[in-house]
Amino acid sequence: MSDLDAFRAEVRAWLETNCPPEMREPVREEGDVCWGGRNWEFKNEAQKQWLEACVAKGYTVPDWPKPYGGAGLSPEETKVLKQEMKRINARSPLDSFGIWMLGPALLKFGTEEQKVHYLNPIARGEIRWCQGYSEPGSGSDLVSLQTFGEDKGDHWVVNGSKIWTSYADKADWIFCLVRTDKANKYQGITFMLFDMASKGVTTKPILLISGNSPFCETFFDDVEVPKTQYIGEINRGWDVAKYLLGHEREMISGGGAGGDMVSIGALFAKSLGKNDHGELDDPILRAEMAAFDVDVFAYRAMGERFMDMWKTGRAHPASSNMMKYVGTELNKRRHELVMSGGGSEALEWDSEETKGGARARGWLRTKANSIEGGTSEVMLNVIAKRILDLPGA
Amino acid sequence: MPLYHNDDQAMLKDSVAPFVAEQAPVLHLRKLRDEADATGFSRDLWAQFTEMGLPGMLVPEAHGGLGMGHMEAGIVLEEIGRNLTPSPFLATSVGAVAALAKAGGTQAGRWLPAIASGEAIIALAIDEGAKHRPDRIATTATRAGNGFRLDGKKSFVLHGHVADMSIVAAKTDGGITLFAVPKDAKGVTADPRRLVDSSLASHVTLDGVEVDADAVIGEVDAGGEILDALLAATRTGAAAEMVGVGQGAMDMTVTYLKERKQFGKLIGEFQGLQHRAAHLYGEMEVARATVMKAQQLLDEGSEGAKLMVSVAKAKAGRAANLAVREGVQMHGGIGMTDEYDIGLYMKRDRALAEYMGDVHYHIDQVARMNGY
Numbered sequence: 001m002s003d004l005d006a007f008r009a010e011v012r013a014w015l016e017t018n019c020p021p022e023m024r025e026p027v028r029e030e031g032d033v034c035w036g037g038r039n040w041e042f043k044n045e046a047q048k049q050w051l052e053a054c055v056a057k058g059y060t061v062p063d064w065p066k067p068y069g070g071a072g073l074s075p076e077e078t079k080v081l082k083q084e085m086k087r088i089n090a091r092s093p094l095d096s097f098g099i100w101m102l103g104p105a106l107l108k109f110g111t112e113e114q115k116v117h118y119l120n121p122i123a124r125g126e127i128r129w130c131q132g133y134s135e136p137g138s139g140s141d142l143v144s145l146q147t148f149g150e151d152k153g154d155h156w157v158v159n160g161s162k163i164w165t166s167y168a169d170k171a172d173w174i175f176c177l178v179r180t181d182k183a184n185k186y187q188g189i190t191f192m193l194f195d196m197a198s199k200g201v202t203t204k205p206i207l208l209i210s211g212n213s214p215f216c217e218t219f220f221d222d223v224e225v226p227k228t229q230y231i232g233e234i235n236r237g238w239d240v241a242k243y244l245l246g247h248e249r250e251m252i253s254g255g256g257a258g259g260d261m262v263s264i265g266a267l268f269a270k271s272l273g274k275n276d277h278g279e280l281d282d283p284i285l286r287a288e289m290a291a292f293d294v295d296v297f298a299y300r301a302m303g304e305r306f307m308d309m310w311k312t313g314r315a316h317p318a319s320s321n322m323m324k325y326v327g328t329e330l331n332k333r334r335h336e337l338v339m340s341g342g343g344s345e346a347l348e349w350d351s352e353e354t355k356g357g358a359r360a361r362g363w364l365r366t367k368a369n370s371i372e373g374g375t376s377e378v379m380l381n382v383i384a385k386r387i388l389d390l391p392g393a
Numbered sequence: 394m395p396l397y398h399n400d401d402q403a404m405l406k407d408s409v410a411p412f413v414a415e416q417a418p419v420l421h422l423r424k425l426r427d428e429a430d431a432t433g434f435s436r437d438l439w440a441q442f443t444e445m446g447l448p449g450m451l452v453p454e455a456h457g458g459l460g461m462g463h464m465e466a467g468i469v470l471e472e473i474g475r476n477l478t479p480s481p482f483l484a485t486s487v488g489a490v491a492a493l494a495k496a497g498g499t500q501a502g503r504w505l506p507a508i509a510s511g512e513a514i515i516a517l518a519i520d521e522g523a524k525h526r527p528d529r530i531a532t533t534a535t536r537a538g539n540g541f542r543l544d545g546k547k548s549f550v551l552h553g554h555v556a557d558m559s560i561v562a563a564k565t566d567g568g569i570t571l572f573a574v575p576k577d578a579k580g581v582t583a584d585p586r587r588l589v590d591s592s593l594a595s596h597v598t599l600d601g602v603e604v605d606a607d608a609v610i611g612e613v614d615a616g617g618e619i620l621d622a623l624l625a626a627t628r629t630g631a632a633a634e635m636v637g638v639g640q641g642a643m644d645m646t647v648t649y650l651k652e653r654k655q656f657g658k659l660i661g662e663f664q665g666l667q668h669r670a671a672h673l674y675g676e677m678e679v680a681r682a683t684v685m686k687a688q689q690l691l692d693e694g695s696e697g698a699k700l701m702v703s704v705a706k707a708k709a710g711r712a713a714n715l716a717v718r719e720g721v722q723m724h725g726g727i728g729m730t731d732e733y734d735i736g737l738y739m740k741r742d743r744a745l746a747e748y749m750g751d752v753h754y755h756i757d758q759v760a761r762m763n764g765y
């Protein structure tokens with residue numbers, strides 16, 4: 001038996017004893033996702049147990065080094081762990097911007113002290129983070145951002161406002177892009193971290209077309225940020241920001257493959273019925289669903305290849321933009337088909353049977369996939385410029 | 394196994410890519426076409442392939458081959474695609490080898506070494522109509538004497554008129570049986586047709602063709618599994634070749650975007666074209682990954698291979714088709730000229746798209762395999 005096979009057996013046995021049955025169900029609603037943080041209320045005992053078991057083992061962040069709360073697994077071992085979790089439909093023990101975005105940036109740019117200080121609470125789900133990048137006048141053109149941090153010796157005084165800050169009202173801390181040099185566009189931004197409970201921070205929820213309001217306008221009014229709370233170098237936060245965006249895209253693009261392994265056609269064959277040949281009854285919808293399934297299986301292969309190459313440093317640095325573009329467009333297509341397949345039932349907005357219009361709301365939510373983390377158009381710009389090396393792009 | 398080429402595979406690519414590009418660039422195809430070559434490919438080039446050991450890549454070592462896998466064959470096929478090289482490699486070295494190696498027995502012992510040594514060209518006589526429908530084979534094999542008598546018509550048989558042996562799929566009492574029909578068998582006529590991509594494919598007529606009992610590849614009535622192996626290998630190979638065709642077309646186009654000036658600018662500066670080129674890049678990357686996944690599953694003998702093969706043929710079909718269409722369009726008027734190569738990519742793509750099942754066929758297969 002190879003080391004990897006032995007590891008697989010070990011993981012399998014560990015999951016068998018430690019993953020509660022309630023956590024082996026697909027995520028059905030917002031509350032099924034565990035975000036952690038100072039004010040987190042567990043949905044049930046199983047959710048809590050599952051998080052604690054994973055934290056103890058370092059499995060919330062399996063590939064992070066042990067001193068930072070990880071399990072120190074190799075890329076191959078991490079892949080095995082993911083496969084085994086998927087095999088039993090295990091839910092993610094912890095979803096977190098800290099894990100997906102800030103963590104990788106800290107691992108690359110943080111000092112040893114910062115890594116120990118910030119990464120462990122992220123791994124344990126104790127501190128929930130939000131991302132303060134976008135501003136009302138700075139979306140795709142992020143580098144034009146205006147929120148300003150005035151140098152006061154041992155601290156900055158930050159003024160300005162951010163927009164579309166996901167979960168700002170629920171987060172404990174924010175990682176934030178702040179201009180610290182007005183004369184220098186790219187080299188005048190600092191990547192700061194601060195507590196959302198700081199004096200002068202306020203948030204105001206924004207209602208989305210899905211009827212939910214998972215994000216906010218965020219205002220900074222003379223917020224004091226100690227000079228120790230920045231990552232990388234002062235005025236060189238743009239490098240950190242871009243690196244982090246790469247990881248954000250990687251995370252968002254994952255949606256395209258659509259979690260569970262069931263094909264969309266197979267899913268709807270039950271409710272739509274089959275004809276005498278055993279084919280889904282609506283031939284045009286069947287063809288569209290099958291074409292979509294082809295693209296999903298293909299995208300999964302791409303995801304596997306991308307991860308294999310990314311983890312071993314073989315991937316083009318901008319290939320995460322391609323993954324983000326392809327994956328998010330695919331996920332939007334999935335939800336268009338979910339709505340078609342669901343027919344009038346999928347239109348229901350608040351009935352109990354439809355879990356509060358979950359399908360309709362989910363469909364609307366996915367429209368943001370090709371906007372958040374950089375729009376599809378911006379992804380295509382980056383591919384054209386950095387991968388295809390097209391002129392003047 | 395990770396989804397990228399390991400060191401040995403990368404080395405193979407480093408030797409095959411320049412070899413094909415130097416010995417058989419698009420000019421090689423043009424020459425064969427302009428001379429209306431009656432063979433459809435170059436025997437000299439095949440001899441060079443043989444010197445490099447390529448025809449027997451997939452042939453098991455026990456039969457004189459290199460015992461490599463589909464991942465390696467795909468490397469060769471991608472270069473063949475990129476250079477539009479006319480070659481019997483796909484049918485002979487991939488499709489026929491997969492069938493013979495799976496079947497074993499007399500025919501494997503007879504033909505596999507001949508393929509490895511570059512002596513034998515094999516044709517695959519599967520299809521019977523304008524569209525690929527292997528579940529509707531009507532050619533019959535009836536017992537006669539101490540062998541069989543074959544009757545039927547086959548279409549789209551690549552190299553059918555020059556092949557030393559054709560693998561013929563026919564209906565027998567209890568199922569499908571595959572036969573090795575040698576070139577000189579009485580009652581076989583091959584009528585070669587020039588296709589849009591200048592290749593030659595034959596309409597083959599089998600009129601009371603008598604073969605011995607040992608012409609059966611594998612077992613009587615049990616050809617279904619062998620046919621499946623042949624189809625899986627050939628479809629995956631065709632998909633790999635299409636990735637090469639698509640990549641070749643895309644590379645030409647991206648280069649052109651950086652050279653051609655209109656409105657006082659390089660046309661590659663226009664965002665309208667940049668976005669389409671970037672979209673195409675994404676589709677090609679996904680297609681490449683998918684084909685590699687199918688190759689990997691085939692090499693592992695995995696159960697999931699069948700589904701992934703259809704996914705790969707469909708996805709590569711879509712992506713390569715997009716590449717050649719965008720290629721011609723973005724070249725403007727010059728893309729419509731015979732003198733310029735981009736049109737040849739469009740032609741080759743069309744032929745490969747039909748070969749062993751088009752995009753729609755394979756999308757339908759995916760639906761069936763998923764139970765709807």
Ligand SMILES: Cc1cc2nc3c(=O)[nH]c(=O)nc-3n(C[C@H](O)[C@H](O)[C@H](O)COP(=O)(O)OP(=O)(O)OC[C@H]3O[C@@H](n4cnc5c(N)ncnc54)[C@H](O)[C@@H]3O)c2cc1C
Nearest residue numbers: 131132133134139140164165166368371372373374375377
């Ligand atoms: C659900 C959701 C959650 C989000 N969460 C966060 C968060 O937590 N933190 C955070 O900081 N931000 C967040 N965002 C903000 C997100 O990053 C921005 O919305 C995004 O970068 C686009 O900026 P914009 O909305 O200002 O659009 P704009 O930049 O104004 O774009 C408008 C349109 O113009 C197009 N466009 C713009 N520039 C170009 C160009 N050069 N070429 C071609 N087309 C162009 C865009 O593609 C788009 O279609 C979130 C957004 C959403 C929808």
Ligand SMILES: Cc1cc2nc3c(=O)[nH]c(=O)nc-3n(C[C@H](O)[C@H](O)[C@H](O)COP(=O)(O)OP(=O)(O)OC[C@H]3O[C@@H](n4cnc5c(N)ncnc54)[C@H](O)[C@@H]3O)c2cc1C
Nearest residue numbers: 653654655656660663664665666722723724725726727729
């Ligand atoms: C079959 C045929 C018959 C023809 N007959 C005639 C005829 O009888 N008389 C005659 O005068 N001409 C004729 N033409 C020429 C035809 O009008 C030109 O080919 C056409 O105008 C395109 O110009 P081009 O070939 O130089 O391509 P280019 O202008 O070089 O274009 C190359 C690519 O760049 C794109 N592009 C160019 N500018 C932009 C931009 N600003 N934004 C976005 N994309 C851009 C184009 O759409 C194209 O995809 C014929 C062409 C063909 C193919």
